[in-house]
């Protein structure tokens with residue numbers, strides 16, 4: 084069902100991403116694939132559908148919940164959950180790894196002390212058969228452990244030819260900052276990769292998306308509502324799905340659903356501001372939301388609001404971080420719902 088809110092798993096539920104899937108299938112033998120795109124654009128859905136269409140085993144690590152200063156235990160916890168969820172397909176590959184204990188339908192990983200799992204030797208082990216390992220929201224791997232993990236990945240890239248890696252990230256600048264492919268001192272420096280950038284739908288495709296979704300429920304929605312919806316949510320499939328799902332579940336009015344979406348986005352922005360530990364992010368975001376679309380306009384806006392001058396380097400850092408998080412680009416919001424949410428931040 085097109086309006087199912089979970090990431091899609093099957094091609095028939097995935098609307099209009101044939102080209103993206105074909106690109107992935109054509110590049111399956113590239114050792115490293117990087118899938119980028121803003122939040123809610125459909126990266127995980129494309130990844131899942133693709134992985135379900137290939138014949139050999141896959142491991143998908145959902146890293147979204149990883150804390151900033153995560154340790155090996157937390158990383159291995161995600162790894163063990165992921166392996167456990169596909170235990171039948173993976174049992175052959177992992178059964179000879181001494182740091183991994185198979186307990187019924189689940190596995191346990193020894194993460195510290197003598198005989199603990201070493202990521203490099205884990206990769207060497209599973210290399211016996213063709214396998215794909217996907218890191219969903221891989222920028223979350225940044226942190227004290229990132230070098231160790233990158234070293235292991237770089238080793239596998241060079242020596243474990245049966246392993247294919249896929250990385251996705253919605254905080255695109257941060258993802259590349261983790262992988263450091265262009266950094267001469269990084270273990271992954273200069274490695275070849277294939278990049279799939281997932282773009283939003285055009286307005287026409289977005290309307291088709293909604294029409295097809297409603298059709299599955301025998302519903303026809305009038306053109307004006309479609310127009311209103313697409314002009315607010317743009318072609319971002321996650322928001323269109325959110326809208327469609329709410330309508331078919333009974334919340335009929337567009338304005339109510341729009342408010343719900345803006346509140347969701349507002350919470351996400353609040354978390355971001357909390358993580359960054361500076362309320363100035365809110366002021367900068369508000370300025371951009373109000374159309375301050377240049378360095379000098381934003382600077383003036385922040386200085387007026389705060390009644391204090393702001394240092395160039397601090398403003399530069401804030402704008403740069405917002406770009407790395409894929410919230411803004413060229414002084415514009417990437418997602419119109421975030422723009423609306425930013426107007427309503429009260430700090």
Ligand SMILES: Nc1ncnc2c1ncn2[C@@H]1O[C@H](COP(=O)(O)OP(=O)(O)OP(=O)(O)O)[C@@H](O)[C@H]1O
Pocket residue numbers: 085086087088089090091096097098099100120121122123124125126127128129253320321322324325
């Ligand atoms: N092409 C599509 N067809 C149908 N539904 C889609 C499509 N793309 C995305 N969706 C829906 O939109 C929502 C967001 O998709 P998904 O989680 O795959 O995106 P994402 O880019 O991984 O998002 P995030 O950055 O938040 O992880 C989900 O509800 C998903 O079912």
Ligand SMILES: [Mg+2]
Pocket residue numbers: 126127128219
């Ligand atoms: Mg995702």
